Amino acid sequence: MAMTTKATEFLTRKGIPFSVHAYEYAPDGGKIGLQAAQAIGENPEAVLKTLMVKVDRKQPVCVIIPSNHKLDLKALAALFGGRNARMIAPEEAQAMTGFQVGGISPFGQTEQAPVVIAEQAMKLDHIYVNAGDRGLVVKIAPADAQRAVDAKVDLISTG
Structure with missing residues (x-):
């Protein structure tokens, strides 16, 4: 597995400090974010999962929330002035972002969707976000993640 991806190149170009951490990706392991948290020995609150969603069937949004x-x-729909939101089909998410499902990152997407970070994540010293490949995450300060993609921060998830 390459430690350099479109996501890490994007962060480097932006001058954002981060470190890369690999873990054993198990495609049949169930919830990928929880699996990643366990594999790297981190609290699931600090390991964020990346979800691709469409608001009112048209506005794509990239969401990162605690795993x-x-x-x-x-x-989420209300945040974008919509009535409803649905998960994007895996094939469409892959085509839109340029990343494989299980490796979708909010950083360096082919067609950059607006990003929303769960408010809870902003209270942490650091978070882990997918680095653009299965089994790879970046450790980054929440404020740096927000600045890198001009993300909105809102209360969009529940524990």
Whole structure:
């Protein structure tokens, strides 16, 4: 597995400090974010999962929330002035972002979708976010992650 991806190149170009951490990716391991947290020995609150969502069937949004949380689709839709939100099909998410499902990063997407970070994550010293490949995460300060993609921060998930 390459330690350099489109996501890490994006962060480097932006001058954002981060470190890369690899873990054993198990495609049949169930919830990938929880699996990653266990594999790197971190609290699931600090290991964020990346979800691709569409608001009102048209506006793509990239959401990063703690791996042990559930996304509040109604709150996300309201944040973008919409009525509903749905997960994007894996094939469409891959085509849109340029990353494989299980390796989708908010950083360096082919078609950069607006990014929303769960408010809870901003209270932590650092977070782990997918680095653009299965089994690879970046450790980054939440404020740096927000600045890198001009992300919105909102209460969009529940634990």
